[in-house]
Amino acid sequence: MMSEQGAALFWMSVMALFLIAALFFTPLNARAETGRVVPSSKAEVQLSYAPVVEKAAPAVVNVYSKRVVQERPSPIFNDPFFQRFFGDRFSFGVPRERVQQSLGSGVIVRENGIIVTNNHVIEGGESFTIALSDRREFDAELVLADERTDLAILRIDPKGERLPTLKFKDSDTVEVGDLVLAIGNPFGVGQTVTSGIVSALARTQVGVSDYQFFIQTDAAINPGNSGGALVTMDGQLIGINTAIFSRSGGSVGIGFAIPANMVRSVVESAIDGGSVKRPWLGASLQAVTSDLAESLGLDRPGGALVQELYEGGPAARAGLKVGDVIRKVDGREVLDPQSVRYRLATKSVGGQIELDYVRKGGTGTARLSLELPPEDPPREVTDLGGRQPFAGATVGNLSPAFADELRLDPFARGVVVLKVQRGSTAQRIGVRPGDIILAVSGTEVRDVDGLKRLVAGAREQWDLKIKRGEEVFSATVRG
Structure with a gap:
């Protein structure tokens, strides 16, 4: 008789032999059901991003921006003790010119030499040089800065x-988890390729532009990558690398790219006329938080609540009402007002879009005409003079179009201050560009002509009401 210990060892040996046989005789395609397959050929062992890079990299360029700045020397150079030894031979105290350079990346999107980059790469530049991937250099002209x-x-x-060139890909087709490559010139070391995945979509709280709607990636992006390409595995442009989240200045795996659909819209605007024309909603919107969703009886937060409608504007004519919550634009879900603005900005003036909304528990769809904001009243830019509080200020009438251009509230009314001369009366009393003049001595200011009439006569004092940002303040100025 076999002992209990011997029997256990016997059956363990039988099971081990059975498992080994199963491992060797199970077909490879059966193992593929787990999603993991042993490479069956040399080509599969040598899988590489190289074909994608070979296709995309030649269209990614370096962008050099230059400007001349006045550099004032240290006050120590004017010290009598210092000049006792050096005299005036070095022209100490005289401003000297210095060439300031910045470096970024760019992408060729047209065979005839149209290149897209970030505005912050070229901002303030006076001359621009493009270096191709084969190291040839070209002088460049600025067509559009947005x-x-x-x-x-x-x-x-x-x-x-x-x-x-790199072809634009519909950025609405990208999904979280898609493989992407970032190509650019980080830290000026030369063209560099990094790989990663799409980490998130529709990031709207980044704060690096007015139209916040970014593709997030963990592909390494560093200073100098700005303006470079984010490409998919078919070698197409899905976004322009723009910003990183970092406390150290280096990549920590959180990078942001402007979606290709927005980039394409700006490129087409530049080619067509050199200026960007964006459709106008004609409504002010508010984000729907958890508390707001609960008070509105919604099943979840998200969307954009209509706070105010411009009379006769596109949203009002489409049938939207104050209190409606916009949930989709052309079938695409929107989570906040920034998402709505992005969707509008990628559309062309003259067409239509559909807005799906929730109203008092029900749902509806509105067809919105895509049109430019009106310039009514005309801006009537005017320089003010004479003996009055706003002497030395340049002012203009606010309209939806002018307010949008100045990046002010499109619903703002009144007269806006555009410039203030140094040493003028307006500067001395604290008037600043961007101030909106609401009233003078108790009378509402509706337009520039009305303001000129109100300040035409001599007075012992002026009572002014001015809006600055979100604050409204009053001031009294002696005549």
Whole structure:
């Protein structure tokens, strides 16, 4: 008789042999059901991003921006003790010129030399140089700088040569988890490729542009990558790398790219006329928080609550009402007002879009005409003079179009201060560009002509009401 210990060892040996046989005789395709397959060929062992890079990298360029700045020397150079030894031979105290340079990346999107980069790469630049991937350099002209999207369009003359380009991909087709490559020139070390995935979509709280709606990636992005390409595995442009989240200045795996659909819209605007024309909603919106969703009887937060409608504007004509919550734009879910603005900004003036909304527990769809904000009243830019509080200020009438251009509240009314001369009466009493003049001595200011009448006569004192940002304050000025 076999002992109990011997029997246990016997059956353990039998089970081990059975498992080994199963491992060797199970077909590979059966193991593939787990999603993990042993490479079956040399080609599969040598899988690489190299073909994608070979296709995309030639269209990514370096962008050099230069400007001349006045540099004042240290006050120590004017010290009599210092000049006793050096005298005036070095012209101490005289401002000297210095060339200031910045470096970024860019992407060729047209064979004839149209290049897109970030506005912050070229901002303040006086001359621009483009270095291709083959190290050839070209002088570039600035076609369009759009601070609101942080995009800029440059043009070089390739003398008839057809340059390599990256094609735009519909950025609405990208999904979280998709593989992407970031190509640019970090820290000026030369063209560099990093890989990662799409970490998130529709990031709207980044705060680097007016139209916040970014693709987030963990592909390493560092200073100098700005303006470079974020490409998909088919070698197409899905976004322009723009910003990173970092406490140290280096990549920590949180980078942001402007979606290709927005980039394409700005590029087409630059080619068509050199200015960006964006459709106008004609409504002010508010984010729907958890508390607000509960008070409105909604099943979840998200969307954009209509706070105010511009009379006769596109939203009002489409049938939207104050209190409606916009949930989708052309079938795409929107989580906040920034998402709505982005969706509008990627559309062309003259068409229509559909807005899905919730109203008092029910749902509806509105068809909105895409049109420019009106300039009514005309801006009537005027320089003010004479013996009155606003002497030395340049003012203009606010309208939805002018307010949008100045990045002010499109619903603001009154007269806005555009410039203030140094040493003028307006500067001395504290008037600043961006101030909105609401009233003078108790009378509402509706337009520039009305303001001129109100300040035309001599007075012992002026009672002013001015809006600055979100605050309204009053001031009294002696005549």
